[in-house]
Amino acid sequence: xxxxxxxxxxxxxxxxxxxxxxxxxxxxxxxxxxxxxxxxxxxxxxxxxxxxxxxxxxxxxxxxxxxxxxxxxxxxxxxxxxxxxxxxxxxxxxxxxxxxxxxxxxxxxxxxxxxxxxxxxxxxxxxxxxxxxxxxxxxxxxxxxxxxxxxxxxxxxxxxxxxxxxxxxxxxxxxxxxxxxxxxxxxxxxxxxxxxxxxxxxxxxxxxxxxxxxxxxxxxxxxxxxxxxxxxxxxxxxxxxxxxxxxxxxxxxxxxxxxxxxxxxxxxxxxxxxxxxxxxxxxxxxxx
Amino acid sequence: xxxxxxxxxxxxxxxxxxxxxxxxxxxxxxxxxxxxxxxxxxxxxxxxxxxxxxxxxxxxxxxxxxxxxxxxxxxxxxxxxxxxxxx
Numbered sequence: 001x002x003x004x005x006x007x008x009x010x011x012x013x014x015x016x017x018x019x020x021x022x023x024x025x026x027x028x029x030x031x032x033x034x035x036x037x038x039x040x041x042x043x044x045x046x047x048x049x050x051x052x053x054x055x056x057x058x059x060x061x062x063x064x065x066x067x068x069x070x071x072x073x074x075x076x077x078x079x080x081x082x083x084x085x086x087x088x089x090x091x092x093x094x095x096x097x098x099x100x101x102x103x104x105x106x107x108x109x110x111x112x113x114x115x116x117x118x119x120x121x122x123x124x125x126x127x128x129x130x131x132x133x134x135x136x137x138x139x140x141x142x143x144x145x146x147x148x149x150x151x152x153x154x155x156x157x158x159x160x161x162x163x164x165x166x167x168x169x170x171x172x173x174x175x176x177x178x179x180x181x182x183x184x185x186x187x188x189x190x191x192x193x194x195x196x197x198x199x200x201x202x203x204x205x206x207x208x209x210x211x212x213x214x215x216x217x218x219x220x221x222x223x224x225x226x227x228x229x230x231x232x233x234x235x236x237x238x239x240x241x242x243x244x245x246x247x248x249x250x251x252x253x254x255x256x257x258x259x260x261x262x263x264x265x266x267x268x269x270x271x272x273x274x275x276x277x278x279x280x281x282x283x284x285x286x287x288x
Numbered sequence: 289x290x291x292x293x294x295x296x297x298x299x300x301x302x303x304x305x306x307x308x309x310x311x312x313x314x315x316x317x318x319x320x321x322x323x324x325x326x327x328x329x330x331x332x333x334x335x336x337x338x339x340x341x342x343x344x345x346x347x348x349x350x351x352x353x354x355x356x357x358x359x360x361x362x363x364x365x366x367x368x369x370x371x372x373x374x375x
Binding site for chain 2: 214267
């Protein structure tokens with residue numbers, strides 16, 4: 001059964017959208033977000049596009065994963081589902097939350113980092129499942145259907161930036177709440193001789209801002225590069241217009257696909273959640 | 289993907305220079321990250337060979353270091369991409 005699924009997945013990847021075959025192929029076109037349901041509130045653009053649809057779907061799937069794995073019938077012996085659920089919980093508790101958060105803050109912030117972990121994992125994972133959510137159409141028995149395509153919402157910068165800004169804002173809010181504003185901002189300034197502070201303080205402020213960039217760009221660029229590599233590898237067949245090239249480029253694309261699905265998807269979700277826990281934890285209990 | 293902000297002349301030589309710069313940037317970036325990743329996995333193998341019972345604890349730290357190092361390539365990639373599309 002599993003082998004069949006893998007085979008079907010690779011076949012779908014090997015034969016991408018037919019629309020690609022005609023005209024020019026540009027991998028960047030995948031990231032053009034067209035408005036599907038335009039919603040404009042003044043200057044705000046809240047339109048539903050491909051990325052938003054993926055986010056909504058992932059939110060639903062993440063909720064179902066949580067509900068499905070964590071609700072277990074009592075009394076009967078542990079099932080495979082329960083074991084999986086406990087494993088996810090254990091990773092979130094031991095590897096993520098306890099790595100960064102101090103004991104007094106775990107109760108409050110464990111839900112946040114565990115949610116981040118499950119949600120980002122779901123978004124990344126759905127990014128590698130071929131879904132009929134794309135702008136290109138093809139006809140099947142006279143009905144227009146969207147083509148199957150892979151696209152991750154986390155490969156758009158606005159999604160990851162929102163998540164990163166959330167974490168950084170929570171960091172400072174929690175730092176102020178647990179330590180009081182004066183003590184918290186004092187703890188941000190390291191102990192150093194007075195003249196050196198002129199240099200150190202701007203660097204410290206900069207490092208706080210760089211956190212937003214590094215947290216968001218890490219996830220964004222990882223997912224973008226993964227999708228881009230797969231797209232370019234398959235797209236080479238169409239750009240150079242030689243089917244013989246498919247013998248080389250499609251296996252390479254499948255290798256990249258497997259690397260992304262097996263390693264990158266989980267690692268990036270894990271890293272984002274762990275770093276959020278570490279940042280929040282270090283604000284709650286400053287070192288000095 | 290990105291709007292072209294600074295409209296430079298799109299002569300063949302400019303395009304070629306951009307492609308070379310992009311490839312050089314990403315290539316040199318991955319050189320450093322490659323050395324870093326080699327060191328991380330190398331020390332992981334050594335530590336597990338010396339103390340196999342610590343494997344579980346070390347694995348979490350290893351993956352954290354792996355992702356932090358690997359991300360550096362992507363900063364280079366993104367910088368190159370921005371320069372490639374914007375200029």
